[in-house]
Amino acid sequence: MPVSDTRSTAMWREVLELSEVGPGQNVLLLTSANSNPLLIDAAGRAAAALGATVSRLDIEPNWDLFEVGSDPTVVSGQSPIDRNPMALAAMKAADLVVDFVFLLFTPGQKEVLASGTRILLAYDAPEVLARIVPTREDRRRVLAAKAAYAAGSTMRVTSPAGTDLHARIGQYPITAEYGFVDEPGRWDHWPSGFVARLTDDETAHGRVVLAPGDIILPFKSYVQTAIALTIEAGFITRIEGGLDADFLRSYLDGFRDPNAYGVSHLGWGLQPRARWTSLGLYDKHPTIGMEARAFYGNFLFSTGPSGKHRTPAHLDIPMRGCSFYVDGAPMVVDGDVIPEDQRVAGATAQ
């Protein structure tokens, strides 16, 4: 059932207030043909009610040859604003841009954030946003996890299905997503609730075994048959299994890009209000699967773009029942997050 206008405007007011929107702030709504008008209208009304000056910039759709289906996360890394000085100038002049297009991983987004503009991405179905309106408690929990992740120089992920992945970390920043943008130059995504970071170049190695119930985005499917990935020097070198493995291998082959097999950002889900099951109740169009990316205790594995290599092929693969260690200290054990007051530091913990 759709979220009512009243409720939608109220939730936007809450999130924009958390994002420090108020009188004197310039808020730009960035839209395109793929944007959800319900989200745009509610955000504009809420920002105006908070006293901000609200403008809207509509850009050409970000279609790409490889974009199959209607999910903008299928192809990442470029957008029409990258080569549009007019759009970039408008976004840099804003204090906060609400991105209804999906600019993640694009050079244009990076340039706008560097100017101090805040960018809040909002694309998922309105009822998913309504279920996961961010809170200061989400921010505290995610930032505590970020601090624990930042303290380490090695990571390891294991699972009963046979995952045993090692990597060095520290070369690249941590993305701590809690759903609102309260500092200059900050990017975030509503709904969310997880930490993620790229591994140090060519250091990821071992095995990742996708078990039944793990999710591959943007396929928006639950893995039915196990897929065994061999990881060497930061790349997937072998994909073994049955039909799910064939589909994954064929999909990645279809990009004809060796970087499609890269290991991308790794982290874990920290949103207790996101549910592993939600994706199973939607058709593929209405949602981009943010509850799957954020459900509490997932291991968020992902492939494609890395620190050194660009590629339009990006998969987010939230996995259940894994254990995530930073310098041997457990962050998640068998799919359950270790609360920060029970976390122990250093390699002694394992």
Ligand SMILES: O=c1ccc(O)c[nH]1
């Ligand atoms: O919020 C997001 C969404 C997709 C992604 O790849 C990273 N973070």
Ligand SMILES: [Fe+2]
């Ligand atoms: Fe991702």
